[in-house]
Amino acid sequence: xxxxxxxxxxxxxxxxxxxxxxxxxxxVSLTIGHNRIVGVIGPNGAGKTTLFNVIxxxxxxxxxxxxxxxEPITQWPSYRIVRAGIARTFQNIRLFAGMTVWEHLLVAQPxxxxxxxxxxxxxxADPAAATRAEEALVLFGxxxxxxxIARTLPYxxxxxxxxxxxxxxxxxxxxxxxxxxxxxxEEATELRHLLLRLNERGLSILLIxxxxxxxxxxxxxxxxxxxGAIIAQGTPTEIRTNPVVLDAYLGxxxxx
Amino acid sequence: MISTYDAGLLADVGILLLGAxxxxxxxxxxxxxxxxxxxxxxxxYVASFLTVEMHWPVTVALLAAALVSSIVGVIIAFPALxxxxxxxxxxxxxxxxxxxxxxxxxxxxxxxxxxxxxxxxSLGYIWAWAGGILLLIxxxxxxxxxxxxxxxxxxxxxxxxxxxxxxLTKIGAFGFGAAVAAIAGGLFAHQYVYIEPGNFGFxxxxxxxxxxxxxxxxxxxxxxIGSALLVFLPEWLRFLADWRLAAFGTLLILxxxxxxxxxxxxxxxxxxxxxxxxxx
Amino acid sequence: MLxxxxxxxITLGAVYTLIALSFSLVMGILSILNLxxxxxxxxxxxxxxxxxxxxxxxxxxxxxxxxxxAIVSMVIEKVAYEPLRNTPLITPMLSTLxxxxxxxxxxxxxxxxxxxxxxxxxxxxxxxxxxxxxGLMQMVVIGVAIVLVAAVAFLIQKTPAGRALRAVAENRDVxxxxxxxxxxxxxxAFALSGALAxxxxxxxxxxxxxxxxxxxxxxxxxxxxxxxxxxxxRRWGALLAGPLIGIAEVLTxxxxxxxxxxxxxxGLMILILLVRPQGLLGGARTDVGQxx
Numbered sequence: 076x077x078x079x080x081x082x083x084x085x086x087x088x089x090x091x092x093x094x095x096x097x098x099x100x101x102x103v104s105l106t107i108g109h110n111r112i113v114g115v116i117g118p119n120g121a122g123k124t125t126l127f128n129v130i131x132x133x134x135x136x137x138x139x140x141x142x143x144x145x146e147p148i149t150q151w152p153s154y155r156i157v158r159a160g161i162a163r164t165f166q167n168i169r170l171f172a173g174m175t176v177w178e179h180l181l182v183a184q185p186x187x188x189x190x191x192x193x194x195x196x197x198x199x200a201d202p203a204a205a206t207r208a209e210e211a212l213v214l215f216g217x218x219x220x221x222x223x224i225a226r227t228l229p230y231x232x233x234x235x236x237x238x239x240x241x242x243x244x245x246x247x248x249x250x251x252x253x254x255x256x257x258x259x260x261e262e263a264t265e266l267r268h269l270l271l272r273l274n275e276r277g278l279s280i281l282l283i284x285x286x287x288x289x290x291x292x293x294x295x296x297x298x299x300x301x302x303g304a305i306i307a308q309g310t311p312t313e314i315r316t317n318p319v320v321l322d323a324y325l326g327x328x329x330x331x
Numbered sequence: 332m333i334s335t336y337d338a339g340l341l342a343d344v345g346i347l348l349l350g351a352x353x354x355x356x357x358x359x360x361x362x363x364x365x366x367x368x369x370x371x372x373x374x375x376y377v378a379s380f381l382t383v384e385m386h387w388p389v390t391v392a393l394l395a396a397a398l399v400s401s402i403v404g405v406i407i408a409f410p411a412l413x414x415x416x417x418x419x420x421x422x423x424x425x426x427x428x429x430x431x432x433x434x435x436x437x438x439x440x441x442x443x444x445x446x447x448x449x450x451x452x453s454l455g456y457i458w459a460w461a462g463g464i465l466l467l468i469x470x471x472x473x474x475x476x477x478x479x480x481x482x483x484x485x486x487x488x489x490x491x492x493x494x495x496x497x498x499l500t501k502i503g504a505f506g507f508g509a510a511v512a513a514i515a516g517g518l519f520a521h522q523y524v525y526i527e528p529g530n531f532g533f534x535x536x537x538x539x540x541x542x543x544x545x546x547x548x549x550x551x552x553x554x555x556i557g558s559a560l561l562v563f564l565p566e567w568l569r570f571l572a573d574w575r576l577a578a579f580g581t582l583l584i585l586x587x588x589x590x591x592x593x594x595x596x597x598x599x600x601x602x603x604x605x606x607x608x609x610x611x
Numbered sequence: 612m613l614x615x616x617x618x619x620x621i622t623l624g625a626v627y628t629l630i631a632l633s634f635s636l637v638m639g640i641l642s643i644l645n646l647x648x649x650x651x652x653x654x655x656x657x658x659x660x661x662x663x664x665x666x667x668x669x670x671x672x673x674x675x676x677x678x679x680x681a682i683v684s685m686v687i688e689k690v691a692y693e694p695l696r697n698t699p700l701i702t703p704m705l706s707t708l709x710x711x712x713x714x715x716x717x718x719x720x721x722x723x724x725x726x727x728x729x730x731x732x733x734x735x736x737x738x739x740x741x742x743x744x745x746g747l748m749q750m751v752v753i754g755v756a757i758v759l760v761a762a763v764a765f766l767i768q769k770t771p772a773g774r775a776l777r778a779v780a781e782n783r784d785v786x787x788x789x790x791x792x793x794x795x796x797x798x799x800a801f802a803l804s805g806a807l808a809x810x811x812x813x814x815x816x817x818x819x820x821x822x823x824x825x826x827x828x829x830x831x832x833x834x835x836x837x838x839x840x841x842x843x844x845r846r847w848g849a850l851l852a853g854p855l856i857g858i859a860e861v862l863t864x865x866x867x868x869x870x871x872x873x874x875x876x877x878g879l880m881i882l883i884l885l886v887r888p889q890g891l892l893g894g895a896r897t898d899v900g901q902x903x
Contacts, residue, residue, distance in 0.1 A: 157494035163492060169488065170485075195474055416642065417642055418839075418888060422884045429881070541705060579712060583712070587695065
């Protein structure tokens, strides 16, 4: 599915997830190459968020395997998967309500240096961390909100903080859960440019989105999920004209 | 020169401060523990046994007691991982009661008759420990580690998904909290030179929580203020004679209604720091 | 002998069931422990005593205890819970603790801190069935408990108020959308909770023919254990767990020693929390756990 040259960054083989009697994911196999932007679309309830949860280790797969850079991560706990290079944002924002924006940008960073340095004030524990946090502040235009407490922030700013936080974890792969929901055209375009820039710098992106225009304009590869299974994959153009896909969508309210 | 009575009160503040801090440290990771008196009891009896029957010096005995208690704390923390909120609180309550009940039946160390024979330590010694641990925690509050603890407190799932090992953080907090409570217990034993299981029951655990919540549950300094309030308020209310406890209860409710975050919180401390910075 | 212990255990268990129900009524809709319930139980006992000492019937004693406790409980809801609805759970819990301190102080001042005794001739009749010797009072305790539990069950299952209560317990926001006033329902829950605790107080006070201001804490804590073991989110767990724990406690004291008794009770509670946190009669595991 991806360009044959590089070995894949993330590979899912036959991944299934069941909750009691309900099959949320059925035999899902997909590959995400290095430096790719991949989209996952599908009607509501298709299992997209479950897919994210399985990839990040929030749910353990009922069957199948996941590898990150050829490292099997199927049994790993969330934090280990994140440290290995996968970060995500949430559909309903999950910030740390009592912490400031600056603190968000510090805490997500992988801690470099000896374990003991953790006990030191943040400044001395890892001086480079402050630099990285500063960069993220500027990149997302959050300088004015540096010391604001997360729960007091306006919605749009919260979303930026969520993404900025995910990026400070220095991921190889960024999972975005409906990043442009509720955004106007300007904001969506701004985000698209940001994502393209990050992609140029080497970041792979996997995103779930209902906004078709956004997906088609940004993603290089697209997977279509319906009832927990992949029903189609290809380039945006291929997907747009795929009769199976159209059928799945016309069967639910989320028409393009 | 302060009277013996007042010295006793100050000793109480120091001991309560340590107990409050033990709850504070655990609460900082989002876990409410209503059973820290159990850790205090472990500390008190271990330390007392070591000084009275093994003739160890007090300081070494206290450290040993803290170690034993922290091991118990870590053991408790593992199953506690599965519980949240009020269920965790109830489990810790059960733990505290079990320790008290166990001590009641443990005749080797006195059982219901209590344990005695300890040498009294000075007020200065008590505050060396209390002040020292308070300072340690105040320093820790600025660390990277504390940032992680606060993230776990605010949203445990999100914390895991930004790469934090929430398990280690929560267990570590319990272990550390247990150690601090044990020191409180050891000091209590060597202040009152007689201990019995009833000293380490639910009322004691609730006192710790009360001190933290009243003083301010989001900063370490809150434990200090809360402890001072809890010890001195009943004294100041003495003039109410038989009704002073009711007055205390009323005051408690009033404080919670008007300032539920406690006397001090981060915002207040920041404001005070700003004012001091501005002053010439 | 064993049978006798069983009867004693069931009597104690009946009281636990009432108090556990009292806790779980509030716990079910608010996820908080009303730490004043122990003292409401104690208050009920004293009110019942006062009535009996005034030569009135048991029924009046029960009424007085239940009514008094219910009224105080409603005051607690208005003052300690309602204004603190949106703060972290520990805050209203400590507020109810404040009330428990006030209650205990008031009772101690009005009635003194020494145990009050009833003339023991009152309900002393005993009946013998084979090897079992049951006191009249024991039968009364068990009987009244059964009636009260049945009454509460009827209220909750069959009346509109009860339905509303269940709705709020299920999902407060949805209930509000459906027009249920969560505030009034909470008040009702507190009132019922108080009435049950008060009744338990009257029963146990008359059963032991003595009462002190300090009975609240210990019994209250045990009742929490009973609630957890039965299943905090399913009201009827207390029905099973109460007698179970009562019997366990009585047997431990008879064959083990009185020191071990608390170990057994709380040990069981912790075991349940670890192995089956929703309790013996509880439903889905996901019922458990909201942030403090």
